[in-house]
Amino acid sequence: MKSTKILERILIAIPTMLIIAILIFVLMRIMPGDPVDKMMGKGGNINIEEVQALEREFHLDLPISAQLKIFLSGIFHGDLGMSFQERRPVWELIAERIPPTLELALCALLFSLIISIPIGIISAVKQNSLIDRLGMAFAFLGISTPAFWLGIVLIIIFSVKLSIFPVYGRIAYVYKPIHITGMYVLDSILSGNWPALKDSIMHLVLPSVSLGAALAAVTTRILRSSMLEVLRADYVTLARTKGLSEYMVITKHALRNALIPTVTVVGLQVGMLLGGNMIIETIFGWPGLGRLVVTSIFNRDFPVVQGAVMFYALIYVAANLIVDIIYTYLNPKISL
């Protein structure tokens, strides 16, 4: 893909993001529930002057249009505002939550690819075999299982009954590695802290499986069906008649083309992995972005919600763009 095209796509994304930001801004403010009430807590004894001071501090005493102006000018300066609850810059809060969410999403993706690529290929090559039938049955089960219930059942089986994996959290406190990237697996490898590595991986297994199961199922099915289609194509027959080994035919000729539809699906699902996992984060006590958004919505913490939602939109746009770039790499005939 030409760089001008990429630039164009990014430029188109900017007004979309702005509209989203304004929409969220207005919607948050018509939401019932007063953020100052939430900030003060329900302890009673509320001093009216304190309330006014808070409102002034966060510009809540101004009309909505004036607030919007402050918000928009902030965005152009790269400032997302201050969190009402934590009194810290929003970008700081979001930046803190990205590594755990990213770590979980990447592990879920890894899990789903490890499962789906071999099963997808074998199922297609050995169509209607036992492996194929079993694989497809599991894939079907995978797309029909609600992730949050799967998470709970996995906890009941593997944490409660068998006590193999921990129930909750990212890592045992004693093992916590020094902060480098914020992703504990990476941090513990970088700092050579092997007990921490083991512990963080143990904490990652169940949430990754619950989150990645559906993706694994979808990917397996897509890969299998596109492999089947490709294996019947003329150029695969030609490759076979040329006397290439079956292994070469499958990996060099068929797989590459079968991967195109798969990449689309996986790419778009990664956006979902990052954005739709607040339930998994809630169940496993994972301090990620999804949980931040949910608690901020309940606390009427406007700036955090605005910032996080814009971040989600950004991920979506980026995921689409990356999918398109990989597309052109896999099939140079497609030009965008």
Add this chain to the structure above:
Amino acid sequence: MTGLFVTQKDLQKNIKFNEKKIWWKNFKHSIRELIKCRTAFIGTIIVLSFILVAVIAPVIAPHDPLKASIIKRFIPPFWIEGGSTTYFFGTDEIGRDIFSRIIYGARVSLLVGLITVSISGVLGTVLGSIAGYYGGRFDAILSRIADLLLSFPDLIFAIFLMAITGPGFFNLILILCFKSWVNFFRLSRGEMISEKTKEYIEAAQALGESDVQIIFKEILPNIIHSLLVLATLRVGYFIILEASLSFLGLGIQPPTPAWGSMINSGRAFMLTSWWISTMPGIALLVLVLSINLLGEGLRDILDPRLKLE
């Protein structure tokens, strides 16, 4: 009909009659195919029995789903020691019968799924058909809105709007529809665009049919099968989405039994009483699985282009 002349009216009648016959033939054919496809048939049977159970819930539920009892708390399912067939799947943390609650919970899940899909399906199809047929500014604006809505994760979007409107059955349906018409919009728009250049449309235009007639009487019957498949699969999706929202406490409010909130309430007791969360989840899984089986069976029959071998 007098003599040799065939009036236009007769001709139209005849065409209509043939259309009906063809439709009936297609319908019978589809049913036969559905029965032939074993998995889809099983799916259909299970979905129908869930619907039946939901409709006659008061008749078959052995206990009152809301009746709590301090002394009957945490009774395990019948196959575990301490359980009895009186409480088939055991009781929950305040002594309510889980089996009866699952039966009543089917009502919520099915109602939400079916109503949401009906509303968003009709809305999305009508808008998509018009946008696809006419194109132009209407299409451009709607497509832009569709893209915008698609850039939010479904669940966050729903949580956000639920926080604005407050929880409740009607709010829930409203909010799920708010975003989900987009899928039907995109599908019908795309199909409409590819369909409208075909010859039979030109013929219909030459016969002097109005645009409304062409869209809804000529094209729509030809694309309805893929919309039907999408609708079926979406029912399962909405049932899961509703359960997720109820799980987070934003969907159907207690004490109304909903599977999502039942799974959530059992979470606190999963160390000791695993069945409270597990049982409603199995019901959810079986229902969604059967809906998907039915949907994919339908797709193979009605829309072989999309068949996943």
